[in-house]
Amino acid sequence: MSLEEKILDKIFSSGISGVKKTDLKKEFASVDLDSLLNLWIKQNEIIMSKKGSTSYCWHKDSYLQYLLDSDPKFKYTFELFKEVKISFQNLSNSVDKHVEKLDGKMIVLMDSILATTTTRNPFENSVSPPQKVINLQNFSEDFDLTICKYSDSIGWVPLSTLRNDLSQKYEISEKEFYDLAEQIVDENRSKYELSTGGNEGIMIRGLVYGYVRCL
């Protein structure tokens, strides 16, 4: 062990009591102790402070404990900081979790956008380009609920009434509404019945089917 290491070890082993600078000078008279101590102070390895009129040296870890034991003001301030640190850590953890969740949702959203865009091929795009991504299942549920809401005694509802409600809710155009309505009715033929008439509706073989009901 070199002389310098011995000095550091001495300071460290003194714990929270610290070691007198004068004692160090006596023990290690052969070295330029002041220069060494100044260097370590600069490097934040040790702390030098006075107890009364005598200078003492502490290792940085022991000095904190010394202050906590000897200075009630410092101890109180330190406790306050600790509480602030804990609450900040909690906040930080919660923000992290939210960010993580958002991240996950963004990935799902990006995946679904990718899936939608890749599902559509150029030919289909040229025929009927859907303008918005709409969850068909949600739309279908709302479609049924709106039929129930407006149906007459035998269940018929003008499609224009459904269009008014659902186009607003989903922020879609008339054409988009009828594209979706046609898809729902077409996929569930045993569930819905269409009837001709009305000024607007689903076109089948040149006839406007403007009324719908659930069977």
Place this chain on the structure above:
Amino acid sequence: MFPYNLDKNPFPSGPTPNLEDAHILGGKRHQEARNSIFSCIEDLVKYSGTNDNNDKFRIITVIQDVGSGKTHLTLNIKISGINEKAIISYNDMAQIYPKKIFSIYQSMINGFPSDYLYNLKKELLYYIRDRSKTDNKITKKIFKLGFFESLTGKGIDNKILQILEDRIEPDLRHIDYIFADNFSKTDISIIKTIIQNRFEKSKSLTLIDMINFLSTLSKINLKLLNKISLYQFDEFDNHEETLSFMKAIINAHIPNTILMLILTPSSYLKMASENSSVYDRLEKANYKIDLAGSNSFEEISDIVLEYIRSYKPHATFSDIQRNELLSQIKILYEDFDLRNIRSILNIMYSAFEIASNKKMSIINEQILDETLRKIYPGLKIKGSIVDISISDYIKIKNRIDFTKDIKREIVNSLRGLINYLHQQNIKCKYEYNSPLEEIVNVVYKDYTGSPSQITMLLNETTSPHMKSTILDNTKKTGQDFKYPNITTRDNKTMSINLDRSKIIDLLFVCDKIHKNLHSIDDNNKILLLAQSINLC
């Protein structure tokens, strides 16, 4: 001979039903609707003969879309056995013009059987004869019976015949007391107009006169013919005068009478906004016949079969033949959007005629193909982009329905199409002889598990080592089917939706390429198909 060993084409040829066609009524829902109407008639018959205070007026509404069989049902009731309990006046509102109250009233009278007024007159004369037997003097005065005529026993009957033949006129000044027991003074004056053949010629009637006339007719129908009165209004509309007249009839509660109104949902809902008063009365109809599901495939197929069954109950019509015929009707229904019974019956009639001319014993896809080309020239298969013939379409569709490995069929066809594109020097996203088994995955979208709609995933790559995206095979998962989440692991995975018509197009085109039957004209269509499924 006609298919299935029938010696006559069993299907009606007219665009709308007539009385002759209406003898046969198939379809579970239509038959249920008829039973409901019969039960309404029988219910009224039960109360009509009694003196209780039950209201003896009924309303029936039949509301369903055009072409769903409402007129057929209405006519079937008119000619059914129920006409022993009800005298029925059928009115087609489409044939009444101008739509004035008086013209509607006249139509109601003319809607009864053609000999109705003659029979009524005859019944009235016999009623007079029977009721005046005790007073020979009055009888002689009414029938203007002379001394010598009265010597023979049949003097009065001969006079009645002469009156019915309009050779003489009875003296009606003496009949009031004969009818006084059962009829009011107004009724008796109306009865006189019937005997004098002036009933249908009455002009300048007020609305109350018409209501009185109809009430009297109902009373006579019940007393003399022992029948209730049923007025059927087909194609019932929202015309102002029509609705005013109906409102008056409903409010008058004409005794022993049923008002049967046949209309579309569209007219019914318009009525709600335009004449809430009449709408409210119809909402309270005694019987609201709902032909819900009348355009379903089950209903339509049952109606078609009923024509064959009714015409020849023991006809040669095996289960296999029946199922084959139904599978062809299903194609018309699903792939051509021919979703009402009127269109299907029209096709069936022509198909039977063509099959008979060709001496075919069954209706097959070639017959159906020829029929559609003949009666619907230019008819296209829904969603198809290549010019596939209907018979080819049916053949391939049946092949898909019965195949156990649709993926293999699709992969082979795709390979054929990709190789063809390479041969034609068309830039394709896939290599010649690509190992498609590895890069194609098929996901079934139909909730029944039927491969009618398929999501096909292709890895858009030229590398044979690129692995495909793995998806759950959701085939035949039953009613709880949910669309799979398609997660793309790289930008090169392509998800392509193929509906039934595109699958059939693909298989058809590749069959043609394989058999080298494609022409130069087909090239553009093949290219269009390849583009539509993102191969190039």
